[in-house]
Amino acid sequence: GENVEQHPSTLSVQEGDSAVIKCTYSDSASNYFPWYKQELGKGPQLIIDIRSNVGEKKDQRIAVTLNKTAKHFSLHITETQPEDSAVYFCAATFSNDYKLSFGAGTTVTVRA
Amino acid sequence: DTGVSQDPRHKITKRGQNVTFRCDPISEHNRLYWYRQTLGQGPEFLTYFQNEAQLEKSRLLSDRFSAERPKGSFSTLEIQRTEQGDSAMYLCASSFGSSGSTDTQYFGPGTRLTVL
Numbered sequence: 001g002e003n004v005e006q007h008p009s010t011l012s013v014q015e016g017d018s019a020v021i022k023c024t025y026s027d028s029a030s031n032y033f034p035w036y037k038q039e040l041g042k043g044p045q046l047i048i049d050i051r052s053n054v055g056e057k058k059d060q061r062i063a064v065t066l067n068k069t070a071k072h073f074s075l076h077i078t079e080t081q082p083e084d085s086a087v088y089f090c091a092a093t094f095s096n097d098y099k100l101s102f103g104a105g106t107t108v109t110v111r112a
Numbered sequence: 113d114t115g116v117s118q119d120p121r122h123k124i125t126k127r128g129q130n131v132t133f134r135c136d137p138i139s140e141h142n143r144l145y146w147y148r149q150t151l152g153q154g155p156e157f158l159t160y161f162q163n164e165a166q167l168e169k170s171r172l173l174s175d176r177f178s179a180e181r182p183k184g185s186f187s188t189l190e191i192q193r194t195e196q197g198d199s200a201m202y203l204c205a206s207s208f209g210s211s212g213s214t215d216t217q218y219f220g221p222g223t224r225l226t227v228l
Contacts, residue, residue, distance in 0.1 A: 006154075032214035043116075043203055043219035044155065051214075089154050095214050099145065099168065102154030 002027040004092050006103025014111050019077040021106045023090035026071070030092040033073045034100070035064060038087045047088075048075070080110045114138070116220035118204050124226045125194055132190045133223045137206030144187050145217060146179055148172065149201040155219075158202075161187060194227045201225075 003026040013019050025033075031052035036044035050057045050064045050073065057064050061080075066073040077084055087107050091100040117136045125131050137144050143162050147155035158177070159169045163184035173179075176194075181187040191198055201222040209215030 004154075034216065036219070041221075043118075043221045046216060046218065049216060091154070093214055098143065098160055098209075098214065099157040099170075100147075100155070100217060102156070105152070105154050 002030055002092055002094075002097075002101035004090060004101050004103045006090050006106060008106060009104065010107045010109070012109045012111060013080050015080060015082060017080055019075075019080055019084070019108055019110075021075045021088055021090065021108075022072060023074070023092075023103050024070075024072040025092045025101075027092070027094065028068075028071065029094040030071075031094050032092070033064070033066060034091050035062075035075050036089045036091065036102075038089065038105075044089060077108075080108075082110050082112055084108060085110045116204055116206050116218055118202075118220040118223050120223055121221060122224050122226075124228065126228050127194060127196060129194055130190065130192045131194060131225065132188055133202055133204075133225075135187045135189070135204030135206075135220060137186070137204070138208075138218060141206035141208045141218075142184065143207045143209055143215065143217075144181055145205040145207075146187070146189050147203040147205065147219075149203055149222070150199075155203050158189075191225075194225075196227045199225055199227045 034049035038044045063076045090103045146158040149155045161181040203222045204220045205217040207215040
């Protein structure tokens with residue numbers, strides 16, 4: 001099955017700086033890569049996703065890049081704000097599989 | 113419009129007892145998923161329904177676990193003879209998709225199970 005590794009496990013940034021989280025996947029058939037944000041006591045919330053026919057996708061302060069050759073994808077958060085503090089998970093899956101394989105998560109702390 | 117809802121939000125039980133959780137997906141979503149999340153880890157897939165049919169079960173789902181989705185609407189996850197190792201957050205997600213597509217999964221708030 002798919003194996004997703006995520007780094008770093010914790011990330012502390014100054015408010016206004018950028019945060020970058022990287023994930024690698026093992027199955028070259030994977031073609032869908034969502035990112036979820038999870039706050040304490042809540043379920044994961046989708047923040048952005050990318051499919052394998054696209055190399056980059058942006059949504060305001062959030063962007064995701066995908067390198068299919070190297071089998072890795074990254075989340076970029078610019079101009080971080082205290083409300084960006086949460087645990088972020090990357091995931092991967094492929095067509096006809098449906099189940100998501102998640103990374104272990106990155107705890108992001110934005111210092112005011 | 114409401115998102116995925118789960119009930120109860122918290123459950124504390126004694127080892128050996130049976131527990132049942134409920135998930136109500138987003139209206140008209142034909143796919144429903146159960147995941148389990150332990151502290152400090154990402155969610156792990158347990159099982160998946162397309163309409164009322166249970167199409168895949170993870171090896172994590174032992175014989176003590178059973179899931180149903182009657183009439184393709186809400187779903188229940190039952191754990192029999194609970195063990196301390198069952199303590200985790202149980203997450204439900206739903207999506208709408210057709211054959212061959214990878215669709216966006218929306219998660220509920222989860223049910224946190226503590227087995228004493």
